[in-house]
Amino acid sequence: MLKYILKRLGIAIPTLLILIVFSFVLMRVAPGGPFSSERPLPPQVLANVNAKFGLDQPWHIQLWEYLVGIITRFDFGPSFAYTDRTVNDIIMQGFPVTLTYGAWAFVLAVLIGCALGIAAAVRHNTWLDYLAVGTSIGAQVLPNFVMAPLLVIVFTLWLGWLPGGGWRGGQWPYVIMPVIALGTSYMASIARITRSSMLEVLSSNFIRTARAKGMPATHVIVRHALKPALMPLLSYLGPAFVGMVTGSVIIDVFFSTGGIGQLFTNSAFNRDYSVIMGITILLGALTISFNLLVDILYAWIDPRIRY
Amino acid sequence: MTMLEVTDLSVSFRTQAGTVRAVDKMNFSVAPGQTLAIVGESGSGKSQTVMAAMGLLANNGEVEGSVKFDGRELIGMKSGDLNKIRGQDMAMIFQDPMTSLNPYLRVEDQMVEVLMFHKNMKRKEAIDRSEEMLKTVHLPDPRRILRRYPHELSGGQRQRVMIAMALLCDPKVLIADEPTTALDVTVQAQMLKLFAELTDKFNTALIIITHDLGVVAGLADEMMVMYAGRVVEKGSVDELFYDPRHPYTFGLLHSTPHVQQGRDRLAPIKGLPPNLTNLPPGCAFNPRCAFRFDRCVKERPALIVREHNRLSACFYEGEMTEHDMEEDLVHDREKDVAAT
Numbered sequence: 001m002l003k004y005i006l007k008r009l010g011i012a013i014p015t016l017l018i019l020i021v022f023s024f025v026l027m028r029v030a031p032g033g034p035f036s037s038e039r040p041l042p043p044q045v046l047a048n049v050n051a052k053f054g055l056d057q058p059w060h061i062q063l064w065e066y067l068v069g070i071i072t073r074f075d076f077g078p079s080f081a082y083t084d085r086t087v088n089d090i091i092m093q094g095f096p097v098t099l100t101y102g103a104w105a106f107v108l109a110v111l112i113g114c115a116l117g118i119a120a121a122v123r124h125n126t127w128l129d130y131l132a133v134g135t136s137i138g139a140q141v142l143p144n145f146v147m148a149p150l151l152v153i154v155f156t157l158w159l160g161w162l163p164g165g166g167w168r169g170g171q172w173p174y175v176i177m178p179v180i181a182l183g184t185s186y187m188a189s190i191a192r193i194t195r196s197s198m199l200e201v202l203s204s205n206f207i208r209t210a211r212a213k214g215m216p217a218t219h220v221i222v223r224h225a226l227k228p229a230l231m232p233l234l235s236y237l238g239p240a241f242v243g244m245v246t247g248s249v250i251i252d253v254f255f256s257t258g259g260i261g262q263l264f265t266n267s268a269f270n271r272d273y274s275v276i277m278g279i280t281i282l283l284g285a286l287t288i289s290f291n292l293l294v295d296i297l298y299a300w301i302d303p304r305i306r307y
Numbered sequence: 308m309t310m311l312e313v314t315d316l317s318v319s320f321r322t323q324a325g326t327v328r329a330v331d332k333m334n335f336s337v338a339p340g341q342t343l344a345i346v347g348e349s350g351s352g353k354s355q356t357v358m359a360a361m362g363l364l365a366n367n368g369e370v371e372g373s374v375k376f377d378g379r380e381l382i383g384m385k386s387g388d389l390n391k392i393r394g395q396d397m398a399m400i401f402q403d404p405m406t407s408l409n410p411y412l413r414v415e416d417q418m419v420e421v422l423m424f425h426k427n428m429k430r431k432e433a434i435d436r437s438e439e440m441l442k443t444v445h446l447p448d449p450r451r452i453l454r455r456y457p458h459e460l461s462g463g464q465r466q467r468v469m470i471a472m473a474l475l476c477d478p479k480v481l482i483a484d485e486p487t488t489a490l491d492v493t494v495q496a497q498m499l500k501l502f503a504e505l506t507d508k509f510n511t512a513l514i515i516i517t518h519d520l521g522v523v524a525g526l527a528d529e530m531m532v533m534y535a536g537r538v539v540e541k542g543s544v545d546e547l548f549y550d551p552r553h554p555y556t557f558g559l560l561h562s563t564p565h566v567q568q569g570r571d572r573l574a575p576i577k578g579l580p581p582n583l584t585n586l587p588p589g590c591a592f593n594p595r596c597a598f599r600f601d602r603c604v605k606e607r608p609a610l611i612v613r614e615h616n617r618l619s620a621c622f623y624e625g626e627m628t629e630h631d632m633e634e635d636l637v638h639d640r641e642k643d644v645a646a647t
Binding site: 124125203204205206208209210211212213214215216217219223224227228301302303304 | 361362363365366386387389390391392393394395398399401403406407408409410411412413420421424425456458469472
């Protein structure tokens with residue numbers, strides 16, 4: 001097991017390096033640069049600015065400097081758009097925001113989604129099942145750019161219960177609507193996955209054995225069916241968690257939360273190479289780690305899997 | 308004295324193609340220490356009969372009739388009460404040992420829960436008892452087996468675990484649904500020996516479902532042959548083996564290899580089992596029967612008493628010989644040739 005984890009980590013590092021090089025090259029290949037604007041800068045000024053950020057160096061030197069900075073000092077360089085701030089500052093400002101509402105959305109989506117899915121499977125083909133399926137389909141077809149304005153109309157404009165945007169250090173009235181807007185469609189997916197895998201498990205032979213042994217219905221579900229039913233969900237939850245804690249552009253922009261999704265789009269518009277790179281690497285690292293975590297959990301839960 | 312009494316038991320399933328009657332008016336009973344074999348092709352309703360008795364039918368299944376265990380009606384019983392009988396007084400062994408044990412739980416956990424629920428045992432006590440039971444079914448090193456997961460055991464070991472699990476509470480009725488089908492022949496023989504030993508030792512009433520007539524011959528006292536959801540012949544194993552009265556039973560026996568009779572060629576029953584949603588008129592077996600005559604197509608033969616406790620459902624009263632089957636086979640082959 002330990003050997004497997006080390007091996008996976010051994011693969012993760014080159015993967016991240018490839019990601020860095022690839023996105024670095026792609027950004028340099030794209031036309032334009034951080035300092036190109038409609039009114040061109042005087043050539044002397046442009047040369048000065050480029051020299052300051054090392055953009056006058058050949059690409060491979062820039063890439064090398066960049067990699068050395070990350071590996072030795074965990075330094076992702078200065079922002080090109082906000083001259084007095086580093087990439088680390090910017091990410092540290094935006095990431096906690098998305099991490100907060102993303103983690104809440106994740107927890108609620110998993111709890112509600114699983115409960116809904118299990119209830120629907122156990123009461124298969126009853127009104128509860130139809131209600132759960134109906135709700136989750138409804139929740140899934142409602143994209144968050146529709147969900148977000150609807151929430152604001154209802155809770156801010158009509159009822160006046162919640163502020164329509166802002167963050168204020170993550171006070172709970174500001175967190176609620178981003179959480180709902182982000183979590184709903186994930187909740188629906190989780191409910192659907194849980195329902196279908198639970199249905200499959202409940203019709204399997206070993207569940208029949210458990211029932212033939214005279215085990216009570218709740219015991220059969222909790223002790224015999226739950227673990228195998230949640231296995232397919234697990235592989236969905238890894239990437240879903242990363243998707244949620246890195247937020248959504250729409251939610252960040254709509255609720256002006258200042259999360260990382262908003263930073264990502266802003267930096268793309270500003271051609272802020274170093275911030276784009278920083279966020280890309282963060283996403284990549286999170287994705288790789290959570291996929292690894294899922295694989296480890298798989299082996300931990302299913303005794304048949306040994307690496 | 309009977310332990311399990313089944314009266315007019317019918318099972319139907321609601322499907323998109325309409326209601327399918329999988330089991331039609333079954334009647335049988337088993338006494339302690341007695342072994343009843345239910346024989347028939349796949350889809351003849353053997354398994355559904357016992358599933359209905361155990362309350363294990365799929366959601367779209369409907370049961371009519373009565374199943375009495377020790378005088379208590381099981382059909383329509385509250386699930387809480389039924390759960391006290393299932394696993395304790397009536398236990399079941401399933402066909403496929405590979406998938407019938409929970410792959411996520413150790414053998415130990417799957418066994419002790421039976422004792423903890425039914426006998427209110429403490430876990431430690433339950434483990435000791437489980438170990439003992441694994442020894443009873445001749446599993447070497449039971450302590451180690453208990454700590455194993457099902458996938459770490461062989462097919463034969465798993466089936467023994469299944470049997471041991473079913474026997475934990477000394478059930479009065481044991482139902483074995485094709486217990487040897489998934490095992491290789493040497494292990495099959497061991498299992499049959501084990502079953503015989505158990506009915507002797509614990510005076511268990513055993514119902515064994517199989518399509519393997521070798522199993523029946525070696526183990527059962529009584530035998531019931533099913534076709535398309537109905538019983539076509541019932542009687543003692545000796546009588547049915549040496550003097551079958553229903554052409555289907557006759558056909559089954561002649562499609563089985565037999566050392567003493569030294570047949571060099573087996574006579575299969577031609578055709579396929581009928582579709583339950585669309586049974587042929589008259590006797591359900593008539594399209595495949597080598598002895599049919601016009602009455603068989605018009606009328607359904609009832610299951611009637613022939614002589615001393617023998618029942619069969621057939622109009623034909625003449626003798627049946629292997630020759631009839633072969634002639635029919637020849638005829639059949641000729642038709643096949645003509646068709647191509």
